[in-house]
Amino acid sequence: MSGTATIDFWFEFASTYSYPAAMRIGALAQASGVQVRWRPFLLGPIFKAQGWDNSPFNIYPVKGRYMWRDLERICAALDLPFTQPVPFPQNTVLAARVALIALAQPWGKSFCQAVYRAEFGSGRNIGEPTAIADVLTGLGQDAQAVLQRAQMDGNKNALRVQTEEAQRLGIFGAPSFFTTDGELFWGNDRLEAALAWAKR
């Protein structure tokens, strides 16, 4: 294949391990010479199809307790601030809709990282529109204008379509990485392997 190797980074703002992945992927992809397409989606409908109406970390508390400790260790190793958000999982529909708008702009990745930092770094409830507005304002954007565009039918539908695409690709969790030749890698701990595959 000619041209730059590309990888799709599928993330969900409620996903705990998507936080370190979103913080790590930029520098690692650049070092590997891989281009990244950021693809926000919603896990809710995908979990529902598996019979879950909640995060599996809440449904299986033993696994949940482990995950929080594991995430805390990972953040400490990366020097990332960490706070367990309440409630968990958060309502991420608005954040994902805004991300779709934002990622068409130069400040899109910064928006996504700032949302993760607010949620898992500072423990803010990003389900509240004011939290998203604060992130937008912090990036020098007109928060009300962006929020309004995010809530228009066309954009709502675009997020639905993107979530359906994730499901069609066999994505069942986040973060997930999808290569142009159809390889799926799941989890922050598979980021390096996914980039290496994309460069083969």
Add this chain to the structure above:
Amino acid sequence: MSGTATIDFWFEFASTYSYPAAMRIGALAQASGVQVRWRPFLLGPIFKAQGWDNSPFNIYPVKGRYMWRDLERICAALDLPFTQPVPFPQNTVLAARVALIALAQPWGKSFCQAVYRAEFGSGRNIGEPTAIADVLTGLGQDAQAVLQRAQMDGNKNALRVQTEEAQRLGIFGAPSFFTTDGELFWGNDRLEAALAWAKR
């Protein structure tokens, strides 16, 4: 703490990711100067407590399909032979009982690795006593004598006690690594982090 750093390696013979972990841990632990205690246990009773009567990879087929491909890639990268075993998961009670006996002997780790190789490398059904007997014979052991000792009440009970200990430690999957200061790490992809923690 004085003395050699130690880590407990909790594994289940039916566990797919325990296969690469069992093959990797020896060299990595030696390079880190960490001693490893091999602790076979059964996931069945632990899964039952979470409401599962089967492998989650069978209960959630989308996740299962991903896992088999992921494991295939991991084995290829490690130059490990790989065959998807049928049936899956296998009945591992006998293998785990024999492992308890074997790990008190110098050939214990070799036995465990040979069982994994038979199962995930050659696709043998290790639920069949003949498969375990063949592994024992291949190691120069008196298969019938070992199998007989493995099926004695005291040994059966020892495996039960060990499985209960795993559950008490908060172990919910395999492979798991447990440090002497009480840190749990889950998954083949956490082996390096667990060894690094043990050496802190």
